[in-house]
Amino acid sequence: MAAGASDHRRSLVVVSGLMLVMLLASLDQTIVSTALPTIVGELGGLEHLSWVVTAYLLAVTAVTPLYGKLGDLYGRKVVLQVALVLFLAGSALCGLAQGMTELIAFRAIQGLGGGGLMVSAQAAIGDVVPPRERGRYSGLFGAVFGVSSVAGPLIGGFLTTHLSWRWIFYVNLPLGVAALAVLAVTLPSRSEHRHHTIDYAGTALLAAGLSAIILLTSLGGNTYDWGSPQIVLLGVAGVACLVALTVVERRAAEPILPPALFRNRGSWSRARWRWPSASRCSAR
Numbered sequence: 001m002a003a004g005a006s007d008h009r010r011s012l013v014v015v016s017g018l019m020l021v022m023l024l025a026s027l028d029q030t031i032v033s034t035a036l037p038t039i040v041g042e043l044g045g046l047e048h049l050s051w052v053v054t055a056y057l058l059a060v061t062a063v064t065p066l067y068g069k070l071g072d073l074y075g076r077k078v079v080l081q082v083a084l085v086l087f088l089a090g091s092a093l094c095g096l097a098q099g100m101t102e103l104i105a106f107r108a109i110q111g112l113g114g115g116g117l118m119v120s121a122q123a124a125i126g127d128v129v130p131p132r133e134r135g136r137y138s139g140l141f142g143a144v145f146g147v148s149s150v151a152g153p154l155i156g157g158f159l160t161t162h163l164s165w166r167w168i169f170y171v172n173l174p175l176g177v178a179a180l181a182v183l184a185v186t187l188p189s190r191s192e193h194r195h196h197t198i199d200y201a202g203t204a205l206l207a208a209g210l211s212a213i214i215l216l217t218s219l220g221g222n223t224y225d226w227g228s229p230q231i232v233l234l235g236v237a238g239v240a241c242l243v244a245l246t247v248v249e250r251r252a253a254e255p256i257l258p259p260a261l262f263r264n265r266g267s268w269s270r271a272r273w274r275w276p277s278a279s280r281c282s283a284r
Contacts, residue, residue: 014128015140017182018121021084022144024172024179025117028056028091028110030152035165042165045100054218055104059111061214062207065257067116068123069198076124077187081180083116088176090114095169110169127188199252202245206257209241 032052040046071079090110097103122141159167216234224230249255 013182014186015125017179017186018124019140019144020175020179021080021117021121021183022141023148024084024087024176025114025121026145026148027152027155028114028172030149031156031168032056034153034156035160035168038160038165039103040100043097043100043103048100048104050218050222051104052100052107054214055108056111056114057214057218058211059108060115061210063112063115064119065203065206066198067119069203069254070116071120071123073198076120076127077183079116080120080124080183080187083113083120084176084180084183085113086110087113087117088173088180091169091172091176095166124187197254199249199255201248202252202255202257205241205245205248209238209245212238212241 036049036052039052040049067079067083087110090106090108090113093106094103094110097106122138125138125141155171156168159165159171212234216231216238219234220226220231245257249257
């Protein structure tokens with residue numbers, strides 16, 4: 001009984017660290033929006049304003065498919081720690097940025113880490129929580145998205161008004177260090193070694209297709225007209241990459257996006273359940 005209670009407490013500590021990681025990743029998608037006018041007022045570059053958000057989303061999109069496979073190869077713990085360190089380094093650099101070009105580049109670095117936080121944190125649940133309890137903890141992770149969508153703009157506005165817009169990035173540092181310390185002590189390392197094959201072609205096609213769609217929706221109607229050659233080209237490229245992806249994945253030994261996933265009703269049910277939270281984060 002005592003051992004069971006001890007394991008439960010340990011699981012709660014680990015899950016708390018993972019939820020903090022999720023909060024960092026989801027909060028960063030909403031906290032920046034209210035500070036954008038102030039950032040432009042100080043750094044200039046109004047014509048590049050949308051890229052502060054787009055650079056982060058593009059980086060997240062490009063690396064997210066890889067993190068799951070890297071977790072299989074090297075273990076969830078080390079991959080999550082690397083992603084968190086990269087995210088914190090990008091946050092610190094964003095706070096130190098002296099120009100819009102620097103800020104956009106540092107946001108991309110931040111996104112390279114942020115893309116692994118959500119994927120690795122959710123995958124790490126399987127290492128510490130029994131299967132029958134994972135649904136409950138997944139619900140807690142869903143609540144984190146809801147909290148971040150509401151709290152992000154409020155926190156961003158408060159920090160920008162009373163301190164500086166740079167603090168919307170600096171605030172990640174103490175939270176991230178705390179999460180890193182908790183996970184380093186409590187999250188179990190992988191004890192067994194497995195051989196996996198990385199689907200490089202599928203990863204590249206998925207990243208390219210989703211990036212083209214993100215650019216289309218971000219630039220269309222703003223930087224370029226919806227009927228402009230640039231937007232049409234992005235749309236064609238995005239569709240072509242995704243169509244090619246379906247062909248490549250049928251032949252891959254370990255596809256990054258298994259075709260069988262789309263025939264699984266359970267996967268579609270979870271996707272519909274998570275969609276509202278994800279859409280709110282992306283919209284912001």
